[in-house]
Amino acid sequence: MSKIDTLPIEEDSVANPARSSGLAFDEETFRRIGYQVIDEAASYLNGIRERPVWQSMPDNVHKAIREQELPAEGHPFEETLAFMKHMILPFPQGNGHPRFAGWINSAPAHAGVLVKPLAAAMNPNCGIGDHAGQELERRTVQWMMELCGFPVEGSAGVFVSGGSEANFTCLQAARQWAAQVDGWDVRAEGVQGMHRPFVLYQSDQGHFCIRRSVEAMGLGRNAIHIIPSTPSFQMDVDRLREQILADWAAGYGLFVLQRPPEPWRPERLIHSMILLICATSKGSGCTLMEPMALSASWMSTLRLFIRA
């Protein structure tokens, strides 16, 4: 790394307030403890097969964690590390163990473990500013697009905390887009009943995070119309078609089109409604979602989902 000229600081001449407050360690301590932390992580990962996949926390551990007092003064980091070693590390959720097949939480990849201290050392805000963190995210998002078969040009994405937040984020974008097509701005006006209601379609295998997102967006979960799935747990496209036509016939104001799609022309629908189709978690795997209103070709995307 290049260095810039700075005023020399006589380390010993001034008491370092950060160090005495416990927010920084001197370099020797940082390295020494840092190596210990890496050793702990390596032993943890290396010994995973020898330990139980999961074990319940004994009462003394519950107590030790729950009854810690808020420290008025700082403690040496060695104590924090020892606490982790005895009270935290032995009691994982279980993901990471090769015989854990509980939930969809993945095992830690080693490269991801190793870059964490560096990310924390930089500790950037990847929402603002001109720095390598945001630049790397822009490129990594493009890699993800490439891996998923999405276009790299014109697409956009951000890393969020998990699948639920990802779906929530996409649904908000879909709603904004659909309102815009209908000639209004949902961010400005909200969903206060002044416009035709939104409808979403989801298979009966869809993940509950869609419902929670729809609730949080103020659309009400009744806005989700559930489409039955086939024996192989894929959305039944014929039933989807029937439901859309039935909703239309029932006077549901879900279409922005001025007239019903006659004959059945899905390519007209894409410009006229929020259509959300979820392949699923509960039934058959991961949640794959794309707000249909945003895709270029309704049917080709639908095929993508059916295949998934």
Next chain:
Amino acid sequence: MRNGAALRAAFSLTPPEQDEHEPWLSEYTLQRTRRFRALDVWAIIQSAGRNGLAEAIANNNKMALLFAHLVETQDDLELISSGPLSIVRFRFAPPQLRNKPLLLDQLNKAVAYEMQQRGRAFLTSTRFQSKEALRACIVNYMTTEADIQAIVDETLYVGRKVVSRYS
């Protein structure tokens, strides 16, 4: 999202025409303060490459196929559904109990609980098609054929143990 402009439209604070620099990523999501999440993903893709990731996913699917196959070969297990992704739903359902749906529901809940307590393998139970089922979600890149066999063996062991307690 395919349509990047639509994502920005949902969250942006700065209209695109007023851009003085490349839009910040907070223009595309609710959070203004965002962690450096891309670093892990980038580092993992760097280490594994597209082929490494594809291989890991393909191996999970292969392990799920093996799991389903092993379930089908056991009289005391009933395969409920599997594929194409790496999730297998099945039940501990000895032939003599298959006409007792309520008991089977209780039994499978107990099997998941007991297995978790024993710490040799970890499955969860789920309600699927009105039945209490066991669900194996295989997403660990380290899981081997021997692990799959061990999870199935453990299910049989725990299942039989629980049944003996009921009878």
